[in-house]
Amino acid sequence: MRLVLLGPPGAGKGTQAQILVQTYGIPQLSTGDMLRAAIAAQTPMGLEAKAIVDRGDLVSDEIVSGIISDRMDEPDCANGFILDGFPRTIAQAEALNHMLDRKGLHLDAVVEIKADPDILVKRIVKRAQESGGARADDNEEVLRKRLDVYVQQTAPLVSFYANEGLLRSVDGMAPIDDVTGAIKAAIGGS
Template structure:
């Protein structure tokens, strides 16, 4: 099963991806996690990405697409994967389509986790407190900028994937287990 999770920052994509990983035994390909790992390791790409992420901006399509394409070729992706944080733009979605075509693959579904922006800000503030600020992007000002960027650049993917017949929308404001049940019902 090959899935894309869409939703604004703090909507619960990472939480739901982990549950789906365990349920379907497929890896989560999180560009955020991959970039955070590069940042933590202090690689040249990581240092470049850190400056971009700290501003609340998005890393270039070429960097993200390359990371994702290489990761899809790993043996644990043979039975599928969950993309979390990619694609973020129509250009990335088109690049993903081309990438999958070249590999002889296709997406099974795109799951949109809908969430109220005001509640998301509360969630992010709480996550920052719980994790002791482990994520440099967990603060209200950066989140507000990321929500604007999401609405401008990523929200159009909803129409893009609806047009392909792949979009499944779920209410991300429900309790975690109910969001999971909604996702499973939508993709099975």
């Protein structure tokens, strides 16, 4: 099963991806996690990405696409994967389609986790306080900028994937188990 999870920052994509990983035995390909790993390792790409992420901006399509393409070639992706954080733009979605075509693959579904932006800000600020502010992007100013970027650049993917017949929308403001159930029902899983 090959899935894309869409939704604004803090909507629960990472939480739901982990549940789906356990359920379907396929890996989560989180650009955020991959970028944070590169930042923590202080690789040249990681240092470049850190400056971009700390500003609340998005890393270039070229860097992200390369990371994703290489990761899809790993053996644990043979039965599918869950893309979390990619694609973020129409250009990335088109690049993903070409990438999958070259690999002889296709997406099974794109799940949009809908969430209220004001509640998300409160959720993320609370997460930062509880974790001691472990992530530089977990502050209200950066989060609001990320939400604005999401609305401008990523939200158009909803129409893009609806036109391709792949979009499935669920209410991300429901309790975690209810969101999981809605996702499984939407993608035809059990």
